[in-house]
Amino acid sequence: MLFLRSFLPPLITFLILLFLWDYAAQAAGQSYLLPRPHDVLIALIDGYITYGTLWEHFMVTTTQTLLGFALGCGIAVVVGSFVAEFSLVDRMIYPFVIALQSMPKVAFAPLLIVWFGFGMSSKVVLVALICFFPMFVNTVVGLRGAPVELLDLYKAFSASRLRSFIEIKVPSALPSFFAGLQISIVFALLGSVVGEFVASQKGLGSVIQAASVSFKLPIVFACIISLSVLGAAMTLSLRAVQRRIVFWQGEARSGEQA
Amino acid sequence: MTDATLKAAKSDVEFLSLSGISVTYRSRKGETRAIDDLTLSVKDGEFIAVLGPSGCGKSTMLRLISGLLRPTSGKITFEGKHLEGPNRDVGIVFQNPTLLPWKTVRANVMMPIRALGLREADFTEWCDKLLAIAGLSDFQSAYPHELSGGMQQRVGICRGLIHNPRLLLMDEPFAALDAMTRERMASELQSIWMSTGKSVFFITHSIQEAIFLADRIVVLSERPARVMEIIDVDLPRPRGSNTQSLNEFGRLGAHLRSHFLGDQA
Numbered sequence: 001m002l003f004l005r006s007f008l009p010p011l012i013t014f015l016i017l018l019f020l021w022d023y024a025a026q027a028a029g030q031s032y033l034l035p036r037p038h039d040v041l042i043a044l045i046d047g048y049i050t051y052g053t054l055w056e057h058f059m060v061t062t063t064q065t066l067l068g069f070a071l072g073c074g075i076a077v078v079v080g081s082f083v084a085e086f087s088l089v090d091r092m093i094y095p096f097v098i099a100l101q102s103m104p105k106v107a108f109a110p111l112l113i114v115w116f117g118f119g120m121s122s123k124v125v126l127v128a129l130i131c132f133f134p135m136f137v138n139t140v141v142g143l144r145g146a147p148v149e150l151l152d153l154y155k156a157f158s159a160s161r162l163r164s165f166i167e168i169k170v171p172s173a174l175p176s177f178f179a180g181l182q183i184s185i186v187f188a189l190l191g192s193v194v195g196e197f198v199a200s201q202k203g204l205g206s207v208i209q210a211a212s213v214s215f216k217l218p219i220v221f222a223c224i225i226s227l228s229v230l231g232a233a234m235t236l237s238l239r240a241v242q243r244r245i246v247f248w249q250g251e252a253r254s255g256e257q258a
Numbered sequence: 259m260t261d262a263t264l265k266a267a268k269s270d271v272e273f274l275s276l277s278g279i280s281v282t283y284r285s286r287k288g289e290t291r292a293i294d295d296l297t298l299s300v301k302d303g304e305f306i307a308v309l310g311p312s313g314c315g316k317s318t319m320l321r322l323i324s325g326l327l328r329p330t331s332g333k334i335t336f337e338g339k340h341l342e343g344p345n346r347d348v349g350i351v352f353q354n355p356t357l358l359p360w361k362t363v364r365a366n367v368m369m370p371i372r373a374l375g376l377r378e379a380d381f382t383e384w385c386d387k388l389l390a391i392a393g394l395s396d397f398q399s400a401y402p403h404e405l406s407g408g409m410q411q412r413v414g415i416c417r418g419l420i421h422n423p424r425l426l427l428m429d430e431p432f433a434a435l436d437a438m439t440r441e442r443m444a445s446e447l448q449s450i451w452m453s454t455g456k457s458v459f460f461i462t463h464s465i466q467e468a469i470f471l472a473d474r475i476v477v478l479s480e481r482p483a484r485v486m487e488i489i490d491v492d493l494p495r496p497r498g499s500n501t502q503s504l505n506e507f508g509r510l511g512a513h514l515r516s517h518f519l520g521d522q523a
Contacts, residue, residue, distance in 0.1 A: 149356045156324040157421075158344045159373040167372070171360050248359035248403050 035218040043218035044225065058226055060202040061192055064120045065234075068127020069188040073135045073181060075128070080139030085165065097136060105130045106191065109198045123195035123203070130191040131184040138180025142173030175249050178242040185238055189231050273457070274323065274425060275299035279332035280482075281318055292318045294482035296332070300425065300457050307460045307468035310478030311518060316461040319483070320429050323459065324348050337424065346374060349418030349456075351428040355410035357402040357417075364389070364398040367416045374421055381420060388416040391450050408439040415447065419454060426451075428460045432467065444470050448496060465514045469507055470497055477517055486517060 018037055025036040035043075047054030082089045083097075109126055116122035146169040154164040196205025204223045211219040281293040292315040300306050310316055321327035322334060325345035334341040349370070357366045367388065371381050389395050392412040402410055411431060418426050431447075432440045444467055451458055451471075462468055468475045469491055477486045491510060493501055501507055 147356050149350075149352045149354070150358070152321070152324070152326055153350055153370070154373050156326055156344045156348065156350065157346055157370060157373040159375070163373065168358075171358065174360075248401060 032215050032217065035221060039218040040221040043222040047222050054226065057202055057204050057207050060120065061204045062230060064123040065127055065188045065192040068124040068192065069131050069185060071124065072128030072131030073184055076132045076135035077139050080136045081143065084140045084143035101133050106194045109195050113199045118199050118201060123192055126195045127188045127191040130187045134183040134187065135180040138176045139173065142176030143169045145176065146172035174246050178246060181238055185234050186231065189227065193227065272299040273302050273337050275335050277333050279322065279329045279334065282330045291482040294484050296483060296485055298476050298485055300459060303455050303457055305451060305458045305460065305471055305473045306476060307462055307472035308476045308478060309462060309465065309468045309514065310483060311480050312463055313481060315481055315483035317429055320427050320461060323427055324350060347424045349421065349423040349426045351414050351418040351426065351431045353430045353433050355414040357410055357413055359402050362399050362401060363394060363413050366402065366413055367420050369417055370421045385420060388419055391453055392416050407435055408443055411435065411443060415450060419456065425457045425459060428458060430461055430463065445498060447471065452496060465511055469510050470501060477514065
């Protein structure tokens with residue numbers, strides 16, 4: 001029953017789309033413009049099983065995305081904490097952050113390649129730069145949203161500032177903190193691929209570029225599917241961690257509905 | 259605690275007194291006077307209700323007594339000493355329970371002990387006792403989101419009492435609850451108060467609640483808050499479902515109402 005209710009409807013949609021895709025590919029008749037689904041499947045099997053050539057690229061993209069994500073979010077949490085906690089730091093940094101926030105960070109990609117080379121490090125820096133802003137804003141908002149009454153209570157008990165930061169502000173900020181991570185992880189993959197488009201020897205983005213230039217579209221599709229699987233896996237595992245750590249959030253919502 | 263020992267515990271010593279307190283807030287729009295020349299005192303073990311229209315500066319009083327706000331003029335003495343910094347000897351119960359959602363009921367109650375830097379082991383028994391008085395013994399390892407609004411507020415009351423403060427400050431603690439729960443909580447607060455013997459400073463805008471709970475009612479005017487009248491409530495304790503039908507209850511209610519209706523006319 002559970003299977004029928006939760007897995008069957010999306011499966012039907014998937015099959016319909018697959019059928020339409022296949023039909024369109026046949027109607028177009030030019031397989032080098034739109035490959036048929038089974039060509040893509042073969043490309044996937046070749047890439048990951050028969051020859052295993054895609055694994056290396058998959059791992060490169062995954063590693064640089066996660067490294068950049070961790071670096072960008074880590075710096076954002078530290079800087080965000082100082083901004084939220086000290087009004088002087090806030091006044092010194094915030095205007096620049098707001099100015100930089102509206103700027104498309106991918107515009108830095110060629111510059112970063114010049115500075116950090118064709119390898120992974122330039123992409124790591126680009127991803128970190130992109131991840132920084134959503135994480136920063138959510139950290140500041142979360143820390144500032146801690147209940148004033150509790151902070152007053154801690155103040156009345158003459159507890160130290162560090163103490164109320166650790167015991168009240170940080171846990172109160174967790175839901176907002178995870179919202180920031182969710183946005184950043186999506187942008188991280190985007191930045192990673194864009195960085196690879198600009199210049200690189202390895203990674204799914206570079207494979208997409210090389211294969212599309214030589215019209216090997218099944219490989220392009222195989223890489224796009226790999227990227228969506230990677231993105232979904234990262235988002236879902238983040239959500240699973242969130243559900244464990246911020247356990248009161250989802251429960252409270254379902255409690256309200258009941 | 260019997261009525262006799264309760265009377266004995268109540269001394270006539272004024273351990274909290276506010277004399278000639280004024281508070282003025284400065285903002286860009288100019289100055290707002292929240293409290294004007296307010297004088298009142300709380301005796302040991304006394305239940306004081308502060309009754310006033312909403313927005314009359316009651317919460318400002320709470321911040322004054324907990325030492326978070328200095329008066330613009332006037333003097334606050336607590337246990338004979340001039341109150342100058344944060345007051346560790348008060349417990350505060352807010353309008354909303356404001357519990358920590360990531361901590362169990364027990365950890366929430368123990369929160370002030372950690373904040374004060376005291377030894378948790380010294381307060382384990384007292385915590386058990388408070389939870390028992392509040393009827394929460396079976397829920398001590400539950401999380402706040404698993405409790406009803408009334409239960410959450412009782413956790414808040416236990417938290418206010420855990421460090422054995424001389425005074426419990428309550429800022430419209432039942433305002434967010436439904437009418438039925440509200441009445442039950444009032445009678446539960448009475449029994450918690452009677453069995454702990456603390457002084458309570460209870461801010462409310464419910465006339466019935468004030469009469470039901472208090473030894474004395476301080477009636478405040480609209481902003482800026484001034485003391486309009488202080489009324490002794492001489493009703494037998496413990497007060498219960500019959501109390502409201504007493505003539506005295508009705509008389510006091512009518513008298514208090516005349517203050518606020520008179521103001522509008």
